[in-house]
Amino acid sequence: MTTLAQSKKEEQMEKRTINPWKWQNERNYVQAVEVTKAEGTLYVSGQTAIDSDGISSKEDMKSQLIQSIQNLEKVIKEAGYEIKNIVRLNIYTTSSEEFFTCFDAFQNWITEHNIQQASTLFEVKSLFETLKIELEATVVK
Structure with missing residues (x-):
């Protein structure tokens, strides 16, 4: 007879990635x-570079990216999920060119x-107030 804990363990979430090519690995x-x-x-x-008082950042793209990541992490952890279980991450930016100047910070976070x-990058005409980047995620448990 299996216990509830054993039954739960057998039914743990499973993730499988599908990559018919290798080029996306570098990205x-x-x-x-x-x-x-x-x-x-x-x-x-979508999580942006808005502080805990609701003030939008006026900083550069890299600073806004870092704050957006921190805000995303806060929401995910507050909900009891794990960062590593992000399965969809859409990136909205007012400038793809500017975003790619700090892409290494994004890649380092992903690797860490x-x-x-799965991701999609969208260049949009504008975001709220002075914001330059927004991260929208789906996370599983």
């Missing part, structure tokens, strides 16, 4: 992620947390 994303036996799914609204996510 730190995957072509697709399949998730089975998920316990929950967290859909995170062993995130394997």
Whole structure:
């Protein structure tokens, strides 16, 4: 007879990445992620460089990227999920060119947390107030 704990362990979430090519590996994303036996799914609204008082950053792209990542991490952890389980991460930016000047900071964060996510980069005309970047995520448990 199996215990509830054993039964839970057997039903742990599983992630499988689908990469028919290798070139995306240098860009730190995957072509697709399949998730089975998920316990929950967290859909995170776009996180930007807004401080805890609701003030939008007027800093450069790299500073805004770092603050957006910190805000994203805070929401994910507050919900009881893990950063490594981000399976979808959309990036909205007012300047792809400027974003790529600090892309290494983004890639380092992805690598540090062993995130394997499907991603899409969108260049948009504008974001709220003075914001330059927004990160929208889907996380599984």
